Amino acid sequence: MTSRDKIQQIFTDVVRRNPGEAEFHQAVHEVLDSVAPALVKHPEYAEAKIIERICEPERQIIFRVPWEDDRGEVHINRGFRVEFNSALGPYKGGLRFHQSVYLGIVKFLGFEQVFKNALTGMPIGGGKGGSDFDPKGRSDREVMRFCQSFMTELYRHIGEYTDMPAGDIGVGGREIGYLFGQYKRITNRYESGVLTGKGLTYGGAQVRREATGYGAVFFADEMLRAVGDSFDGKRVVVSGSGNVAIYAIEKVHQLGGTVVACSDSSGYVRDDKGIDVELLKELKEVRRARIDAYLTHRPHASFVADRTVWEVPCQVAVPCATQNEIAASDAAALIKGGCAIVVEGANMPTSPEAIRAFAAAGVRFAPGKAANAGGVAASALEMQQNASRDSWTFAYSEQRLREIMRDIHARCHATAEEYGMPGNYAAGANIDGFRRVAEAMLAHGLI
């Protein structure tokens, strides 16, 4: 049996063992598709059934989250934490609060996180969690009661040497604060490293908030430099207007590009003078408003409801919203509009059909597990500062982030070349991340 046949058999088995989890199947397929050449070079991985083990989470926790809204009505949500792989270190990965969350989403995110964390070169394993709770439209007190109830179960499974959650969609500074407060209260331990993305007044680190967006743009900058180009004068489109999107926009502007459009789930705004990022912060981080509120302050801009931002012509696209937000038709629109580089700020935002279309059109593509790894890397830096009771300056933290992203880019680039696929960042990221985890798993024996 060839390596490809073997991998196909493993994938068929993953689908059979995890029915109805389309996003998890997609994430597994994407990685397995790339790693066949690594199996040829390393037959010991196949002998030890590394792939079969990597596709099976070490632990999956599902729990009830009861809470009461402001009117006294009781709600029941479902909480998840999937502790996927601890070969490289304690489980690390965010929590997502969104109505679409179910086990298949948490498993896809946890699986991606394993390889992403490996690519950072830091001692962190992969995990992810969340709930089908939607904080949108909820009062601060409702969000607080939900977070307290969620942590009342989660606390028994986490710890700074076990599993350290952070934010993701729907979980920002406010939620991390409530989660941390409840963890501290229940355990009577000021265990700073148990959660990252904390506020700066209680153990948070400079640049963690900015890190995912800045990191994705640093990665894009490295891709441009690799071909003797830069962001200077580039038209850029960013999807989303949350944590990752806002700081991606800020960094593009600092590097000389112009972000001309961004979005939320209601539609997109187009501002050819460049998105006003301070206004976006005020609307999204403070007022939690819909994106069309942007027009009240920038009347020359336009709002387009219920369409995707990818119809706006650009040279660089940075998807920063959610999974599978670039469908085949969006890829066609981007290619038609002159897009030459797609850099994933979000996790798996590009559908498999769109990835194939980009490859066929020569659009250079950076997968999220490499390009958005700046967030989790900055989380590891936050833990490092917590452990040494230290706090670094913004400038120093940003410089560390920049070096980490440069290093990830260089390794993806070099691995793709080593395996005869120059410029294929997805293959480079999958193989390099997989090799790191596989080597550690081999060293630990059959566990």
Ligand SMILES: NC(=O)C1=CN([C@@H]2O[C@H](COP(=O)(O)OP(=O)(O)OC[C@H]3O[C@@H](n4cnc5c(N)ncnc54)[C@H](O)[C@@H]3O)[C@@H](O)[C@H]2O)C=CC1
């Ligand atoms: N926060 C972090 O540090 C990291 C986040 N990510 C990924 O980045 C993505 C965004 O996460 P955050 O910015 O943290 O979340 P967020 O909750 O701050 O923002 C999400 C944004 O996406 C928008 N959105 C959601 N569905 C949409 C749709 N169908 N069309 C258009 N916009 C839509 C929301 O309106 C919001 O603006 C997710 O895929 C997440 O997994 C990846 C690495 C780290």
Ligand SMILES: O=C(O)CCC(=O)C(=O)O
């Ligand atoms: O900062 C972290 O621990 C996790 C970030 C995250 O969830 C991600 O990289 O997708």
